Amino acid sequence: MKSYFDNLGFAMPAQTNPAEFILELTNVDFARDKATAMEHIDKIQQAWIRHKEFNATCSLLSEEKGLQSLKVNKQSYASRALIPAVLLHRLVIKSFRDIVTYGIRIIMYTGKPASHPWVDVADR
Numbered sequence: 001m002k003s004y005f006d007n008l009g010f011a012m013p014a015q016t017n018p019a020e021f022i023l024e025l026t027n028v029d030f031a032r033d034k035a036t037a038m039e040h041i042d043k044i045q046q047a048w049i050r051h052k053e054f055n056a057t058c059s060l061l062s063e064e065k066g067l068q069s070l071k072v073n074k075q076s077y078a079s080r081a082l083i084p085a086v087l088l089h090r091l092v093i094k095s096f097r098d099i100v101t102y103g104i105r106i107i108m109y110t111g112k113p114a115s116h117p118w119v120d121v122a123d124r
Contacts, residue, residue, distance in 0.1 A: 008047050030083065
């Protein structure tokens with residue numbers, strides 16, 4: 001993947017997660033310059049159409065869909081209210097998945113140390 005995108009002119013910096021690099025390159029929803037982001041996607045699509053493995057991929061598509069199923073037909077826009085809402089939703093999901101971790105942290109930072117009959121408070 002790295003050499004493929006390097007040849008397209010999208011060099012991946014060293015010490016970069018490839019998945020994050022691709023997402024950043026192909027996600028136009030949060031791009032600052034949407035026109036440039038769409039140009040990048042068009043360039044990637046055209047390069048893939050010219051690639052030798054494209055025909056193998058197209059054979060999996062039905063004839064009635066044709067090449068249009070591989071193209072981005074419509075540009076989506078994220079509203080200013082949608083971005084924080086999506087991020088807040090992801091945070092809530094993550095919090096529910098890590099409920100034990102957050103419970104331990106709450107107890108750790110706000111709770112009092114447990115008292116034991118054999119430990120004297122002056123020894124602490």
